[in-house]
């Protein structure tokens with residue numbers, strides 16, 4: 001890529017508010033494999049604030065590559081906190097765990113978990129048909145078809161289990177906050193993956209009893225929360241008979257994951 005093309009492209013992207021314009025320009029060029037016409041179409045999409053990952057069709061999570069695109073939430077680095085917390089709770093990676101992932105999206109959590117816990121099996125439940133397509137392809141891409149399945153439906157439709165581990169990164173943004181998010185998120189990512197209702201907590205209210213009735217007596221849950229939601233979500237989970245053992249911060253120090261089990 002010539003310096004002048006890099007500078008011009010970065011300037012175009014910066015002008016519309018793209019965060020890392022030079023990096024994005026380089027990545028789009030690499031993805032276009034030097035084809036100028038294809039590159040221009042990618043740059044136009046990025047100028048319209050379409051997420052870079054939707055244009056390249058991939059995103060890394062837990063050092064694994066996932067297929068992404070319109071219709072599925074792009075995996076976020078802070079969600080890796082769920083995997084880190086689960087690894088700390090189960091130091092023996094050979095233990096055969098039965099895991100359920102509520103709202104599986106790309107299946108990033110399920111795939112990362114099953115790659116770490118090599119004798120475990122998993123089920124992902126997902127309401128969105130488009131997202132399920134990505135989940136199924138990502139499971140095949142990582143060769144996990146024999147150890148996991150994706151089920152269509154609402155939270156309550158997940159098979160009864162019981163499960164040793166329940167994971168979830170549910171939608172938790174207040175409905176009224178969505179329009180104010182970055183354009184890449186508010187205009188392109190699926191509303192169903194973001195919208196947590198009027199107070200951001202509706203998915204937790206629906207999920208709490210579903211988690212409680214599917215966990216083994218010594219099972220563990222790991223649930224992602226939005227900024228500032230830890231007390232409220234802990235109350236909701238507690239009301240369903242779940243006990244919080246740990247609140248774990250992400251790399252920015254923001255409380256991000258509630259971990260615990262059934263109250264005894």
Ligand SMILES: C[S@@+](CC[C@H](N)C(=O)[O-])C[C@H]1O[C@@H](n2cnc3c(N)ncnc32)[C@H](O)[C@@H]1O
Nearest residue numbers: 075103104105126127128154155169170192193
């Ligand atoms: C925040 S995204 C998380 C996706 C993925 N687990 C991740 O961490 O990147 C929440 C997911 O839950 C799904 N979802 C929302 N409401 C649901 C419901 N009632 N039943 C099942 N899945 C639901 C959405 O379609 C979306 O894929």
